[in-house]
Structure formats: C-alpha cells, structure tokens
Amino acid sequence: MKKIVVVGGGPAGMMAACTAARRGAEVILVEKMDKLGLKLSITGKGKCNITNSESDISEFIKKYGSNNRFLINALHAFSNKDLIDFLQKEGLKLKELSGGRIYPNSDNAWSVVDVFKKCLKDSDVQVILEAPVKELLHYQNEIGGVVHAKGTILSDAVIVATGGKSYSRTGSSGDGYDLARKAGHKVTDLYPVLVPFNLEGIDETLIDLKLKNIKAWVTDDSRELAEAFGEFYFTFWGADGSVILRLSRYIKQEIQEDYLTLHVDLKPALEPEKLIERLLCEIKDNGKSTYSEMLKNLLPAQMIPFIISRTKIPADLKLGAMKKEQRDTIAHILKDLTFTITSTRPFDEAILTSGGVDLSKIDPRTMESKIIEGLYFAGEILDIDGDTGGYNLQAAFSTGFVAGDNAAKELINEED
Ligand SMILES: Cc1cc2nc3c(=O)[nH]c(=O)nc-3n(C[C@H](O)[C@H](O)[C@H](O)COP(=O)(O)OP(=O)(O)OC[C@H]3O[C@@H](n4cnc5c(N)ncnc54)[C@H](O)[C@@H]3O)c2cc1C
Structure with a gap:
C-alpha cells in the first residue's frame, strides 16, 4: 500500500x-x-x-x-x-x-x-x-x-x-x-488580514462603544481604497468589528507604506439632504432644547461628548440659536467622521x-x-x-x- x-x-x-x-x-x-x-x-x-x-x-x-x-x-x-x-x-x-x-x-x-x-x-x-x-x-x-x-x-x-x-x-x-x-x-x-486597525489618538470616552449598521470606507491621499458595511466597535487601540475586518483585506499593502484615513458614516440610511431635513425638524420642534439634548435623539449616549468636541459646538447651545454652518458641520460629521489609521494589528490578532x-x-x-x-x-x-x-x-x-x-x-x- x-x-x-x-x-x-x-x-x-x-x-x-x-x-x-x-x-x-x-x-x-x-x-x-x-x-x-x-x-x-x-x-x-x-x-x-x-x-x-x-x-x-x-x-x-x-x-x-x-x-x-x-x-x-x-x-x-x-x-x-x-x-x-x-x-x-x-x-x-x-x-x-x-x-x-x-x-x-x-x-x-x-x-x-x-x-x-x-x-x-x-x-x-x-x-x-x-x-x-x-x-x-x-x-x-x-x-x-x-x-x-x-x-x-x-x-x-x-x-x-x-x-x-x-x-x-x-x-x-x-x-x-x-x-x-x-x-x-x-x-x-x-x-495580516481580517484584522483590527490601530487608530491615532483614540478618545477614551469611545472605548467599548459598539455601533451597528455602519458604513465605513478608507482613503489614501488621492482615492477611496475600499468600502464596507456592518458592525463597528472602538477599542483602546482603535477599531474592530466586521466592517473593519472586511476593509482590512483591501488596504493590506497601502497601510504598510502610509497612514490612511478611516471614514465612518453614522447615518448610512439617510442621504445628506434627509439628514439636514431631520436636523431642521429637531431644531424647529425643540428650539428651547440644547445641542447635547438633540444629539440624544440621534446617537448612542456614549458617543455624544466626542461628537460635541469634534463639532466644536457648545453642548449647551440652544437649538433656536443654532446657525446654518453649525447645522451643516453636524450633518457633515455624522456622515463622514474621520480617524487616522496608523497600522493594522499584528499577525497574532489577525484572522487570516x-x-x-x-x-x-x-x-x-x-x-x-x-x-x-x-x-x-x-x-x-x-x-x-x-x-x-x-x-x-x-x-x-x-x-x-x-x-x-x-x-x-x-x-x-x-x-x-
Ligand atoms: C480567531 C479566528 C477565527 C476564525 N474564524 C473563522 C470562521 O468562523 N470561519 C472561517 O471560515 N474561518 C475562520 N478563521 C480562519 C480559519 O480558521 C483558517 O483559514 C483555517 O483554519 C485554515 O485552515 P488550515 O488547515 O489551512 O490551517 P490551520 O487551521 O492553521 O492548521 C494548520 C495546522 O498545521 C500545524 N502545523 C504548522 N506547522 C507545522 C509543522 N511544521 N509541522 C506539523 N504541523 C504544523 C498547526 O499546528 C495547525 O494545526 C478564523 C481564524 C482565526 C484566527
């Protein structure tokens, strides 16, 4: 035999x-x-x-x-x-x-x-x-x-x-x-692929925050490299979850040479104009509420302090006093929140x-x-x-x- x-x-x-x-x-x-x-x-x-x-x-x-x-x-x-x-x-x-x-x-x-x-x-x-x-x-x-x-x-x-x-x-x-x-x-x-990302300067208020149904994409200086949908969560080093693992297969070479940008769309089901309409409704209906109160209707509570600091709009700003540029800034950040990817996690943390x-x-x-x-x-x-x-x-x-x-x-x- x-x-x-x-x-x-x-x-x-x-x-x-x-x-x-x-x-x-x-x-x-x-x-x-x-x-x-x-x-x-x-x-x-x-x-x-x-x-x-x-x-x-x-x-x-x-x-x-x-x-x-x-x-x-x-x-x-x-x-x-x-x-x-x-x-x-x-x-x-x-x-x-x-x-x-x-x-x-x-x-x-x-x-x-x-x-x-x-x-x-x-x-x-x-x-x-x-x-x-x-x-x-x-x-x-x-x-x-x-x-x-x-x-x-x-x-x-x-x-x-x-x-x-x-x-x-x-x-x-x-x-x-x-x-x-x-x-x-x-x-x-x-x-290493199907692997989490290290992000620059991750804000500690975000650690362990899980987001479902997120759209994310990665760009270098000149073009979009990949896009994916799915679950996303922040860790103390950066980002993990199915959306990140998927993206990692398409940036494996580029990330060896350069820092890349991770873009996160927190409201993928809403086109930009629809999001603006939604913000206008919130503002019109709740003129006496504050900016931070409005965010409670839009985002998980854990994310609010970070978004307030990113938009640089005072948390206690009354909605009735919110300017158009401020509203546009909020809409822009909810649709395109960016982070710098410094590297992927090592082989020992990669699925593949x-x-x-x-x-x-x-x-x-x-x-x-x-x-x-x-x-x-x-x-x-x-x-x-x-x-x-x-x-x-x-x-x-x-x-x-x-x-x-x-x-x-x-x-x-x-x-x-
Ligand atoms: C955390 C994690 C989760 C995963 N989840 C999934 C999932 O749910 N679904 C999915 O489809 N894929 C998943 N994968 C990927 C999948 O596990 C691998 O693609 C798959 O195991 C590869 O099979 P393989 O037999 O080629 O290699 P391996 O499973 O890596 O097996 C290779 C074997 O060879 C042995 N070996 C190595 N060197 C030698 C040597 N010199 N002499 C003798 N033996 C040696 C090793 O000890 C090992 O037992 C996951 C991977 C990881 C790390």
Missing part, C-alpha cells in the same frame, strides 16, 4: 487525511501541537462558522478576491453543499444564521474537531502529535517523505497543510512557507494571512506542485484569502479534499 504524509492537523490537513485514507491509502498525519484543530477550535468566537449557504457558485467565488479563479475546481469538487452533507452524515447537526453563515448546532467549535478526529480514527489514519515537520525530503523533482521532531517518514506523497501565520499560539506560525521555499516554491508577500505559496506553480485541479512530483499544498498556506462568513474554512476543506483525493488517486493508479 502506498503511503501519504499529511503535514498539519488543521481543517485542510484533517480533511486531506480522511479523504486519502477513505480512498485506500495508508495515511500518517503529523501535527506540531499536542492537539489537532487548535485554530479550528477558536473559529467564529469558539462557535465555528464552518461555511456559507450561498448557493450560487459564481457569487461564492467572488468572496476570494483576485486569486479566486484558482478555487473554481476545488469548490466544484467539494462545495459548501458537499461539506454540509459530509458533516451531517458524520452526525453533526448544523444551523444557519444571518448572512447564510453555517454553524454547528452545539455552538461549540470542538464538535467540528471531534467529527474529524472520529473520521481519522475510523479510517485508520495514524496521528503523530507534538512532531513539527522540519524538512521535506525530495530527490530532484520527486517527493520522498518528511523529517519531523521525532523521526523520519519515507512516503510516496506529502500534503503540506500548515496554515498561515496568524494566531501562532495555535501552531500556525508560518513553518510551511519555509518548507515550500526550500522545495523551490515562491511565497508571495504575507500580510493574505499571500502564501504562489499559485502559478500549483495545479488547481489536484493541488499538486508543478515543481516536485507527489508534493501537494492545501488550505491557508496557499495564496488565497476569503471574506468573513465561513469562506476561509470552506477553502481549507475544499483544497484539503482535492489534495487528499488526488494524492491517493494518483498513487492507487500507479499501483494498478
């Missing part, structure tokens, strides 16, 4: 190992940490947003940005529906939340890890824990096995699924990039690594290296990054499936 080594016991590696073993290969899964699926266990705030129910594959693909075409084959070979079917057949109950996000019913990411642990056991995969792989063995352009901390394994195929380099305490600290480079692969520039093993030397139909025969890559180590909403785990599972399926298929065909 031919032998396959899978390096890394995350979603991509576990899926690859289960798939190859079910196809009849002898599979050894080598994991650096003392547990499988540590990163998987913290996904979706510990609840694990496994995938997304989006049924239109062309819409699904759009969530992966400029390299998305690479995933077309993998997402056809093992789609979100296939993943849902697979997990349900393994006995995991699932539920769908807003935005098509699929979670285990248990609200516990460990229940997803447990499905894979059982699958590995049932299909006789040998799991070696606490054994970081240090070297890939290859003879000219053919793979020969791996060297790990506890020994050497000779094998006919190796699938590298070591993940990215974010949240390194889960074991994903970028080891696979060096393994790939030494095997002759190029690794593109790496950036953007960049990775250069896709031009990977066959998208099989995940096999075009440089070393019998070497495969799967998961976040590849130069692919997706949006929030379950898209990154789906990419890991789909590419893991394709790598495991093809590694086993090619070996079994060779045996025939």
